[in-house]
Amino acid sequence: MNLRAIKAIYLFEMSRTMRTLAQSLISPVVSTILYFVVFGSAIGSRIQEIDGVGYGTFIVPGLIMLTVLTQSMSNASFGIYFPRFIGTIYEVLSAPISHLEVIVGYVGAAATKSTILGLIILITAGFFVDLQIAHPFYMFLFLILTSVTFSLFGFIIGIWADNFEKLQIIPLLVITPLTFLGGSFYSVSMLPPFWQTVTLFNPILYLVSGFRWSFFENADVSVGVSLSMIALFLMICVLIVWWIFKTGYRLKD
Amino acid sequence: MTSIINVSNLSKTYEGGFQALKSVNLEIKDGEIFALLGPNGAGKTTLISIICGLVNASEGSVTVGGFDIIRDYRQTRALIGLVPQELTTEAFETVRQNVSFTRGLFGKPKNPDLIEKILRDLSLWDKKDERIMNLSGGMKRRLLIAKALSHEPQILFLDEPTAGVDVELRKDMWNVVRDLQTSGVTIILTTHYIEEAEEMADRVGIITGGEIVLVEGKEALMNKLGSKQLTLDLLTPLEKIPESLIAHDLRLDNGGTNLVYTYDSKSDRTGITSLLNDLSANGVKFTDLKTNQSSLEDIFVDLVKQSS
Known part of the structure; x- marks a missing residue:
């Protein structure tokens, strides 16, 4: 195990985050505040409680998930795409480092950043609404699992993309809609029965539902199902990455 | 002399169907300076890239220091330092950070004294805290060499090291290369400058159209020159x-x-x-x-x- 190489990549990526600290932190925090002002206060004041939770409070887990998902993906995809784009990837490829170690370095750094961001938004939210976390352990578990899974997914996008547009297209066209339609801002039980069924095919639903359960102990689907779905998605990402390195897809040709 | 690199029946066909290497056989001896000469597109960079792990071979095998480059990649890659042809560098990191990063990537413990020595030898010490994007082309070239040397490789690949480099840097570089050879490092350089091969190499290989057409000691070639x-x-x-x-x-x-x-x-x-x-x-x-x-x-x- 080349631990020094993992550390080198991890610290390299973290220092990139530190250099862009302001833009990394400020924009998610500002947009979260905007959500609270618009949804929480302006609209939320006219919405009755959902499952016994005030609307402003209800949307907190969804908001955190929204940021963690998008940040994990954009961070990890950029982290691996940029060295490919400027050519410095040669160094990583020529180093005595296994595929697993490369992934731990890049994905670990991206996941760390989005976990920190998730916590910052949680703290920010604490200034606007009264928050109680019923299961802190599970909250962290969901947060970290989601960060890791979607950083891994971002890593795959970063390898697949061969231009900057492709880097943006999946987060923009697929993930953001799925997040909005995955019950971030409402309970699925508020939907007509047909759309409730459709929503069950949205993987994001399981993340938001499980994460929300860790706060308020109410969920659209059971916690076990949520965790299984994340584990499943994580496994799929691991398999794709394994295939990428095995074949050298977009890296060694 | 024992051989340190053995290339046997190595072929590479790229996805588009272009055959960059056609069943190449090559032996590099321990401690020598080997110049690989060839026109653009001859397959020089592809050959180096396969040995270093940047490109997958289509057929054939390579051993470095007796280890197979696929099965025992950790051993083979730890032995090799690579200076790529293009000036591919980060932008925002400082010189010293970036050289230390490479050392870490190759699994070596921190060694600030060694990094200082390498930077001084390459006249980069003054620029140690400079961001890479502020360096001139020649300085970036030096940086790439410093990075390749940072993990104390036994074999150094220099892919077109003097392309677009001024006379002074060329001299500096040859001094570094000679010092390295004295300390036992095997050096493989690709070039299309023939004087460079004449000046430095112990042996010269000529590659064209993906095939090695000649490998000969420089002395023998010089006799032909006579x-x-x-x-x-x-x-x-x-x-x-x-x-x-x-x-x-x-x-x-x-x-x-x-x-x-x-x-x-x-x-x-x-x-x-x-x-x-x-x-x-x-x-x-x-x-x-x-x-x-x-x-x-x-x-x-x-x-x-x-x-x-």
Whole structure:
């Protein structure tokens, strides 16, 4: 195990985050505040409680998930795409480092950043609404699992993309809609029965539902199902990455 | 000398169908400086990229220090330092950070003294805290060399190290290369500057169209360089070389209007006097004469032409 190489990549990526600290932190925090002002206060004041939770409070887990998902993906995809784009990837490829170690370095750094961001938004939210976390352990578990899974997914996008547009297209066209339609801002039980069924095919639903359960102990689907779905998605990402390195897809040709 | 790199039957066909390497066999000896010469697109970079792990081979195998580059990649890659052809560098990191990063990537513990020595040797110490994007092209080249040396490799690949480099840096670089060889490092450099190969290499390999067409010690090549040609423009063309002149190393050229004599310019007796005497005795008249030396360049151009 080349631990020094993992550390080198991890610290390299973290220092990139530190250099862009302001833009990394400020924009998610500002947009979260905007959500609270618009949804929480302006609209939320006219919405009755959902499952016994005030609307402003209800949307907190969804908001955190929204940021963690998008940040994990954009961070990890950029982290691996940029060295490919400027050519410095040669160094990583020529180093005595296994595929697993490369992934731990890049994905670990991206996941760390989005976990920190998730916590910052949680703290920010604490200034606007009264928050109680019923299961802190599970909250962290969901947060970290989601960060890791979607950083891994971002890593795959970063390898697949061969231009900057492709880097943006999946987060923009697929993930953001799925997040909005995955019950971030409402309970699925508020939907007509047909759309409730459709929503069950949205993987994001399981993340938001499980994460929300860790706060308020109410969920659209059971916690076990949520965790299984994340584990499943994580496994799929691991398999794709394994295939990428095995074949050298977009890296060694 | 024992061999440190063994390339056997190595082929590479890229996705688009372009065959960059055609069953290449090559042996690099421990501690030598090996120059790989070839025109653009000959397969030099592909060969290096496969040995270093940047490109997957289509067929064949490579061992480095007795280890297979696929199965024992950790051992082989730890032995190799690579200076790529393109100036591919980060932008925002500082010089020292970036060189230390490479050392870490290769699994070596921190060693600030060594990093300082490398940076000083390459005249980069003054720029140690400079962001890479502020460096000139020549400085970036030095940085790439410093990075490759940061993990104390046993083998150093220099892919076109002096392309677009000024005289001063070229000299610096050769000094570094010589020092490295003295300390036992094997160096493989690719170039299309023949003087560079002549100046530095122990052995020269010529690659063209994905095939290695010649591998020879530089001395042997220099001997070939020693041969000169005397060309005589004849007054009346000859159909064949007269019987009485057969003893001389002669050939007819240019439809019988030129008589070419090949001789060793370094030997004590070149045979020119006796040839000229024999020519006048046989009544062969000529209007002009010139001599020319075959350079490594000629040998190279000939070989490249032959194989294409």
